[in-house]
Amino acid sequence: MxxxxxxxxxxxxxxxxxxxxxxxxxxxxxxxxxxxxxxxxxxxxxxxxxxxxxxxxxxxxxxxxxxxxxxxxxxxxxxxxxxxxxxxxxxxxxxxxxxxxxxxxxxxxxxxxxxxxxxxxxxxxxxxxxxxxxxxxxxxxxxxxxxxxxxxxxxxxxxxxxxxxxxxxxIRASLDATRDGEQLLREALGTRKLKELRRQRHRLEEHGPVAFEVARKPNEIKPALETFLQLEASGWKGKRGTALVQDAGDATFIRRAVPALAETAQCEIVTLRAGAAPVATGIVLRHQDRAFFFKLGIDERFAKYSPGVQLTLELTRHLCADPAIASADSTASADHPMINPIWRGRFxxxxxxxxxxxxxxxxxxxxxxxxxxxxxxxxxxxxxxxxxx
Missing domain, CATH: 3.40.630.30 (Gcn5-related N-acetyltransferase (GNAT))
Incomplete structure (x- = not known):
């Protein structure tokens, strides 16, 4: 054609x-x-x-x-x-x-x-x-x-x-963000799994106080984006050559898109730190009353502490506590091993x-x-x- x-x-x-x-x-x-x-x-x-x-x-x-x-x-x-x-x-x-x-x-x-x-x-x-x-x-x-x-x-x-x-x-995973975050996580993961994740978080705290950060404003989101790009490229995506920063066009696109949406309060970057070290970070888009979990980057040196899961737990609490958000789309593949057990909604x-x-x-x-x-x-x-x- x-x-x-x-x-x-x-x-x-x-x-x-x-x-x-x-x-x-x-x-x-x-x-x-x-x-x-x-x-x-x-x-x-x-x-x-x-x-x-x-x-x-x-x-x-x-x-x-x-x-x-x-x-x-x-x-x-x-x-x-x-x-x-x-x-x-x-x-x-x-x-x-x-x-x-x-x-x-x-x-x-x-x-x-x-x-x-x-x-x-x-x-x-x-x-x-x-x-x-x-x-x-x-x-x-x-x-x-x-x-x-x-x-x-x-x-x-x-x-x-x-x-x-x-x-x-x-079938894709989604989050009902109108519910109480803690109750939702208990129902999704169960007492035993949450106890294991808390144990891993305590071990992570040996590297410094664990903090969950949300960057929204353009001057905050640009350095947070660079942290995301570095973490994504440091892991398996970097080894496979598919990290955003490894392609000039992709890097240009994401460095334009994230600040542009931040100007209209439609994007945020969430980061989990252990002390000064970022161990996991994710990009989240927002449109009307729905959030979209675009991508996740982790520091694989901290893999034994499940940093991606730890970040997703915090993101779940964050979205459920936000009255402006009613649901979140994982935008993940079918049967995604990380998000599916946590976000139990399906569409x-x-x-x-x-x-x-x-x-x-x-x-x-x-x-x-x-x-x-x-x-x-x-x-x-x-x-x-x-x-x-």
Whole structure:
């Protein structure tokens, strides 16, 4: 598939291309004030599609640059009511078919921003804009399958006799932050496990007083971010070459995104110290009443004290004590060995194919290509596993 934005640029005279250029624009063309206002009204929080974060991702992050904006306005064409960062299917997976894929925002949630005040109109107009862009299907990656954004899109599809197709799904851990933190931890971990963790914390205190710190203000968060980057690179991610600071684009993205969100009180960095030494640190995004646990870095020299778990216990207490936060998304993989035993809430995340035209043979081709790609990837993973064994 030729890049849709490029198609619009090479032949601007035609009405079709003009519609395509209206439907898809660079993310930088979205007025920041309108984007922020839509985020405040969004029917479902998504910290990874806040402007300060997604613009930094699209400008610099490895393999994620130059996303396009699928946008919807109300009838007056002045109020932004829907926004979905996207890329063409060809660019996403080298499949030469006319579809758009949600742009991955260096997080694991791609639920679009849909205006809760007019969610039906917003969802309908987003789908129409995708049709005008020449797409026969939308592929939403990592969306909350039962979330409010997906429900709005399902209703809009239903009015035209279309149904989404779930391509894959898994269950992810979350935190009910409306509960008392101590009671929640007792129920999740049990007396014996908490006693063992307290013993490890007492051992950690032999290296200095243990303190939990929260950096929120821009002047606080920049040095806290550098501490996070150093810890992440010092561990297994550094050995594997996937730490953020090891790629120039990724380092640029995170150093832009974190201070930008701190300016709007939508990001904080939590750190656990033993004396002067940081032993674990994490980045947390905040959108509306939801927190998003982006990444965790630990000093592996303190591994026997479970520093990542110790930090997560403190973060749990911190979020449960905050009246502004009702829930937290772990943004972790399925069956994550550290977070799943602590955060016992669960919700479904999946990849969804949304057809945009009825009885469209192209949609069947797109679906078949995606299935074939999934089967091939699974065969490669299995082969690598056998070779390693």
């Amino acid at each position: 030729v890049d849709i934005a490029h198609q619009a640029a090479i032949n601007p005279a035609s009405a079709k291309d003009a519609a395509m250029s209206r439907a898809l624009v660079p993310l930088t063309a979205i007025e920041p004030g309108q984007w922020r206002a839509l985020a405040q009204r969004a029917i479902e929080p998504n910290g990874y599609y806040l402007p300060g974060w997604e613009l930094a991702v699209s400008a610099a992050a490895r393999g994620r640059a130059d996303a396009l904006a699928l946008r919807a306005f109300d009838g007056s064409s002045t109020r932004l009511i829907g926004l979905m960062p996207v890329i063409p299917l060809w660019r996403a997976w080298k499949i030469p078919l006319p579809a758009l894929v949600s742009a991955h925002p260096y997080g694991t949630l791609c639920s679009p921003l849909i205006d809760r005040e007019i969610s039906s109109e917003a969802a309908t107009r987003l789908l129409q804009r995708a049709r005008e862009a020449g797409a026969h299907a939308l592929i939403l990656r990592d969306v909350a399958l039962d979330g409010a954004a997906m429900i709005s899109l399902n209703r809009a599809l239903g009015r035209t006799g279309l149904k989404p197709r779930v391509l894959s799904s898994y 479904a995340i999946g990849d969804v194919l949304i057809p945009l035209r009825r009885n469209d043979p192209v949609v069947a081709l797109i679906h078949a290509a995606l299935i074939a790609r999934g089967v091939t990837r699974e065969m490669v993973r299995s082969a690598v596993h056998l070779i390693r064994k």
